[in-house]
Amino acid sequence: MRDVAVIGIGQTKVGEHWEKDLRHLALEALQAAMRDAEVERVDALYVGNMLSGELTGQEHLGALVADFAGLRGVEAVKVEAACGSGAAALRLGYVAVAGGLADVVLAVGVEKMTDATGPEATSALAMAADADHEVAHGLTFVALNALLMRRYMYEYGYKKEDFAPFTVNAHANGMNNPYAMFHTKVTPEAYAKARMIADPINLLDSSPVADGAAAVVLAPADWVRGSGKPVVRIAASAVATDAVALHDRRDPLALEGAALSAWRAYGQAGIRPEEVDLFELHDAFSIMAALSLEAAGFARRGEGVRLALDGEITLRGRIPIATMGGLKARGHPVGATGVYQVVEVVQQLRGEAGANQVPDARVGMAQNIGGSGATVITHILIRET
Amino acid sequence: METRLLRTDREVGIIGYGAYIPRYRLPATEVARIWTGGEGETPVTEKAVAGPDEDVVTxxxxxxxxxxxxxxxxxxxxxxxxWVGSESHPYAVKPTSTILAEAIGATPYVQAGDWEFACKAGTEALQAAIGFVGSGMGRYALAVGADTAQARPGDALEYTAASGGAAYLVGPAEEALAVVEGSLSYVTDTPDFWRRAYQHYPSHGGRFTGEPAYFKHIAEAARALMEALGTTPADYDYAVFHQPNVKFPQTVARQLGFKPEQIGAGLLADRIGNTYAGSSLIGLTAILDGARPDQRILLVSFGSGAGSDAISLRTTEAIRERQGRAPATQDYIARRTVIDYGLYVRFRGKLRV
Amino acid sequence: MGLPSKNWRLRNQRYRLVGEICEKCGTPIFPPRDVCPECEGPAQTPYVFSGRGEVYSYSTVYHPPAEFERYAPYTVALVRLEEGPMLTAQLTDVAPEEVYIGMPVEMVTRQLQTEGDEGVIAYGYKFRPLIR
Structure with missing residues (x-):
C-alpha cells in the first residue's frame, strides 16, 4: 500500500445554478481541482452522484463527465451510495492509488437537484430508504430523521430548542465561506419559529436541496513530499454499513454504522478521537449531527446535544464541526457532499480556511452518511510537517 | 301453495358478525350551513364519513x-x-371480494364475487350465503354489506349518505349464535334511485322513493315472511329495517305493528346516517351486541330498483360468549371525530386537484 | 411504475402481517427477509403477527412525496410489535397531538397509495389506537 495525498481541490458554489447543468457543474469543480493540483491528465475518474437518473434523466456519468472534461478515453465510472456517493467515489480513488493501480485519480461529486419540484425531490431522496418497507408507507427522508429526533428527545429529555446550536453554528461558519449556499445568520429565536417539515424537524434543522460539485485530485504522497507544497495525506478511509431500514437496526439511536466506520478509521490512522482537530460531519439534519458526534466518540450516548449546548462544536470549541457551514449552511447537493467535506478539511489543514481557520489544524476528519445511517464513509486527513 | 320462502336443505345460522364504522362524523348542520343557509329540518343528526385512506375494501x-x-x-x-355487496366498490372492474378473501386468509379455494343492488346489496350477499351453506356447497360463507356512499353536493341525500359496513360468517346451525328461521326476497322494477355508468353521483325519484318504493317493498316482504313463518310482530324481540333516515323505518315499523322499543337497538341512522348496503346489517350487529339467547329478530332491507330481503333469526346460547370477542357497534359509534364540510369535501374526493 | 406486481408480491405481509420465524433460534422476523437477523440462519417459515404493538417513535409529515399528497398531513411511526420486531407504518384514525411514545396500537388494513385515478390501489398495514 502506498500513502495517498490530496494534491488538488476544487468546488463550485452551492446553490441554485439555473445556468448550469450537471456536466458543467462537474466540469467546473474538476478543472479547479486539476489546476490546483497542476496536473493535465489523470489515470482514472470516479464520479459520485445519487440522483442524476431520477432528477435529470441522465445516467452513465462516468463516460459523460470524462468526455466533457476533455478526458475522453480515461477509466471512469459513476459511484452511488445515496448521500454517501461523494465519499464513496473518493474511497474508490483512494483504493486505486493506494493499491498502485493508478497514480493520479480524480474524484468528483456532483448533484443537480433544483430542476425538480419540491415533491419530486422529496420522492427522489426517499430512494435512499427501504422502498418496500419505509417509502411505500409514506416515509420521507425528513420523516425518518424526525423519528430518530423524537425518540432521542424522549430518551434523553431534551427540548426542541436544545438543538438550536447546531444550526446557529453551521450558519455562523457559512457566513465566511464564499462557496456556501447561505450567508445568513440564524438566531435561536429564528430556529424556534421555523416552519415544521416533519415534526419535530423544522426547516432550520434540515439541509437544503441544492446544486453543486466538488472535486479532489489524489496521488501518491511521495510525489508531493519535498515539493515545498503542504502534504495532506489520507490517513484513513473506511466504509461501514448498517441496515437500510431504521426499523431493522438493533438500536436506532446508536448509529452503529457510523461508529464502525469511525473506529475503523481511527485504527487505520493510529489516532484517538481526542487528536482530531476538526470534524466535518453529516449534519443533513440536526439530529444526525448529534448522533454522529456520539458514534465517533466525541460525546457519550445522549450527550451530543449537550456538547453543542456547551459550545464545544464551534471553531474555538473542543471539536469544531461544520467549519465551512456544513450540510446545513454550505448546502447539501447530496452526491457531492462527501467530496465537499474533504475539500473543506483540506482547506483547514492547508491553513486556507480564512476567517474560519481552526488554529493549528493538523488532523481533520470527514464523515459522509448515506441514507439514515446505512452507508458511512469516514476519511481522516493529516497534514505532514 | 308453494312457499314464498327461500328454503334451505339444512339449517344454517350466523357463526360470527362484525361491524365497522369510520371515525369521522359530518353533522347535518354542516350540510345545511353550506346549502340552505342553515335553514330547515335535517333527516339525521350526523353521518359517518370514511377517512381519506378508507374505502369499501378496507x-x-x-x-x-x-x-x-x-x-x-x-x-x-x-x-x-x-361476497361483498356495495354500490361503491373501489374498482368498476376488479372484485372487492378477492382483496377481502386474501386479507382474511381465505384464498385460494373460495368462491368470490361482488354484489350490486343499491342498499340491498349486503342482504343479497347474506341471503345467497344462507343458500350456499344451506345447500351444502360449503361449510362457511362470508357475506358483507358495505358502502362509502356518495351524494351530489347539495342534494337531499348529502345529509345522510354515509360510510360503514357489516360482515356475517354464515355456517351450520349447530355452530350458530343466531339461527336463520326463514328468509324471502321481494323485488319489482321500481326506478326510485339509480346511477348510470361513469357517473359520480346517483339520481333519485324524490317523493317517489317513499310510498311505492321503500314502504311498499319493506312492508310486503315483512308481511309475507311473517305469514309464511306463522309469526306476528309480537313474536319478535327486535326488528331492523333499512334506514335511509330516522323517519322511514319508524313509520314502516308502526305500519307493520312494531313498537318503538323493538326497533330502538338497531336504529342508528340518526348517529351514523345511511350506510347503504351496510344500513340494515349494521343495525343487526347493534342488536346482536345486546341480544340474549333465544330472542327473535326480524330484518328487512331495502334497495332501490327495487326490492327487499326479509330474514327472521333466533339467537342461541352461543351468542353470550361471542359478543365480547370483537368491538361492539356502539364502540365504533362512540369513537367519533367531527369534521366540517371542507374536510368532508376533501376526504370524499369531491375536490378535484 | 410496476405498482401492481410489486404490491402483489408483498400481499401476504402487507395484508396480514405474515412474517417469518427462525426455526433455529425462534426469532420472529418482520418484514420477512428469509435470513435470520439474529443467528443468520435461513428463516422462511411463515409466521403471522398479532398486529398489536406500541409506538416507539412518530412524526407527522407535512411535506409528502408526490404520491402521498392526497393523504397529507399524516403521521408515521416506528411500531414495536408485541412479538419483538419493529416496523415502519402510518398511523391512521388519530390526530397528531393524540400520539405519544408507548401508545398501544393495532394493525388495520388501509389504502397505502393509489396510482392516480386509473391505476391500482395499494392496500397495506397501518396502525391506530385501540378501539376499546
Whole structure:
C-alpha cells in the first residue's frame, strides 16, 4: 500500500445554478481541482452522484463527465451510495492509488437537484430508504430523521430548542465561506419559529436541496513530499454499513454504522478521537449531527446535544464541526457532499480556511452518511510537517 | 301453495358478525350551513364519513375480521364463499371480494364475487350465503354489506349518505349464535334511485322513493315472511329495517305493528346516517351486541330498483360468549371525530386537484 | 411504475402481517427477509403477527412525496410489535397531538397509495389506537 495525498481541490458554489447543468457543474469543480493540483491528465475518474437518473434523466456519468472534461478515453465510472456517493467515489480513488493501480485519480461529486419540484425531490431522496418497507408507507427522508429526533428527545429529555446550536453554528461558519449556499445568520429565536417539515424537524434543522460539485485530485504522497507544497495525506478511509431500514437496526439511536466506520478509521490512522482537530460531519439534519458526534466518540450516548449546548462544536470549541457551514449552511447537493467535506478539511489543514481557520489544524476528519445511517464513509486527513 | 320462502336443505345460522364504522362524523348542520343557509329540518343528526385512506375494501376487511374474531376458531381456509355487496366498490372492474378473501386468509379455494343492488346489496350477499351453506356447497360463507356512499353536493341525500359496513360468517346451525328461521326476497322494477355508468353521483325519484318504493317493498316482504313463518310482530324481540333516515323505518315499523322499543337497538341512522348496503346489517350487529339467547329478530332491507330481503333469526346460547370477542357497534359509534364540510369535501374526493 | 406486481408480491405481509420465524433460534422476523437477523440462519417459515404493538417513535409529515399528497398531513411511526420486531407504518384514525411514545396500537388494513385515478390501489398495514 502506498500513502495517498490530496494534491488538488476544487468546488463550485452551492446553490441554485439555473445556468448550469450537471456536466458543467462537474466540469467546473474538476478543472479547479486539476489546476490546483497542476496536473493535465489523470489515470482514472470516479464520479459520485445519487440522483442524476431520477432528477435529470441522465445516467452513465462516468463516460459523460470524462468526455466533457476533455478526458475522453480515461477509466471512469459513476459511484452511488445515496448521500454517501461523494465519499464513496473518493474511497474508490483512494483504493486505486493506494493499491498502485493508478497514480493520479480524480474524484468528483456532483448533484443537480433544483430542476425538480419540491415533491419530486422529496420522492427522489426517499430512494435512499427501504422502498418496500419505509417509502411505500409514506416515509420521507425528513420523516425518518424526525423519528430518530423524537425518540432521542424522549430518551434523553431534551427540548426542541436544545438543538438550536447546531444550526446557529453551521450558519455562523457559512457566513465566511464564499462557496456556501447561505450567508445568513440564524438566531435561536429564528430556529424556534421555523416552519415544521416533519415534526419535530423544522426547516432550520434540515439541509437544503441544492446544486453543486466538488472535486479532489489524489496521488501518491511521495510525489508531493519535498515539493515545498503542504502534504495532506489520507490517513484513513473506511466504509461501514448498517441496515437500510431504521426499523431493522438493533438500536436506532446508536448509529452503529457510523461508529464502525469511525473506529475503523481511527485504527487505520493510529489516532484517538481526542487528536482530531476538526470534524466535518453529516449534519443533513440536526439530529444526525448529534448522533454522529456520539458514534465517533466525541460525546457519550445522549450527550451530543449537550456538547453543542456547551459550545464545544464551534471553531474555538473542543471539536469544531461544520467549519465551512456544513450540510446545513454550505448546502447539501447530496452526491457531492462527501467530496465537499474533504475539500473543506483540506482547506483547514492547508491553513486556507480564512476567517474560519481552526488554529493549528493538523488532523481533520470527514464523515459522509448515506441514507439514515446505512452507508458511512469516514476519511481522516493529516497534514505532514 | 308453494312457499314464498327461500328454503334451505339444512339449517344454517350466523357463526360470527362484525361491524365497522369510520371515525369521522359530518353533522347535518354542516350540510345545511353550506346549502340552505342553515335553514330547515335535517333527516339525521350526523353521518359517518370514511377517512381519506378508507374505502369499501378496507371497511369490509375490518368488519370481516371482527366477524371471524367472534366466530372463534374457524379456519379461514374453510370459507368457501366471500361476497361483498356495495354500490361503491373501489374498482368498476376488479372484485372487492378477492382483496377481502386474501386479507382474511381465505384464498385460494373460495368462491368470490361482488354484489350490486343499491342498499340491498349486503342482504343479497347474506341471503345467497344462507343458500350456499344451506345447500351444502360449503361449510362457511362470508357475506358483507358495505358502502362509502356518495351524494351530489347539495342534494337531499348529502345529509345522510354515509360510510360503514357489516360482515356475517354464515355456517351450520349447530355452530350458530343466531339461527336463520326463514328468509324471502321481494323485488319489482321500481326506478326510485339509480346511477348510470361513469357517473359520480346517483339520481333519485324524490317523493317517489317513499310510498311505492321503500314502504311498499319493506312492508310486503315483512308481511309475507311473517305469514309464511306463522309469526306476528309480537313474536319478535327486535326488528331492523333499512334506514335511509330516522323517519322511514319508524313509520314502516308502526305500519307493520312494531313498537318503538323493538326497533330502538338497531336504529342508528340518526348517529351514523345511511350506510347503504351496510344500513340494515349494521343495525343487526347493534342488536346482536345486546341480544340474549333465544330472542327473535326480524330484518328487512331495502334497495332501490327495487326490492327487499326479509330474514327472521333466533339467537342461541352461543351468542353470550361471542359478543365480547370483537368491538361492539356502539364502540365504533362512540369513537367519533367531527369534521366540517371542507374536510368532508376533501376526504370524499369531491375536490378535484 | 410496476405498482401492481410489486404490491402483489408483498400481499401476504402487507395484508396480514405474515412474517417469518427462525426455526433455529425462534426469532420472529418482520418484514420477512428469509435470513435470520439474529443467528443468520435461513428463516422462511411463515409466521403471522398479532398486529398489536406500541409506538416507539412518530412524526407527522407535512411535506409528502408526490404520491402521498392526497393523504397529507399524516403521521408515521416506528411500531414495536408485541412479538419483538419493529416496523415502519402510518398511523391512521388519530390526530397528531393524540400520539405519544408507548401508545398501544393495532394493525388495520388501509389504502397505502393509489396510482392516480386509473391505476391500482395499494392496500397495506397501518396502525391506530385501540378501539376499546
Amino acid at each position: 371497511i369490509s376487511i375490518e368488519a370481516a375480521r371482527n366477524a371471524l374474531a367472534r366466530a372463534g376458531n374457524v379456519d379461514p381456509a374453510l370459507i368457501r364463499a366471500v
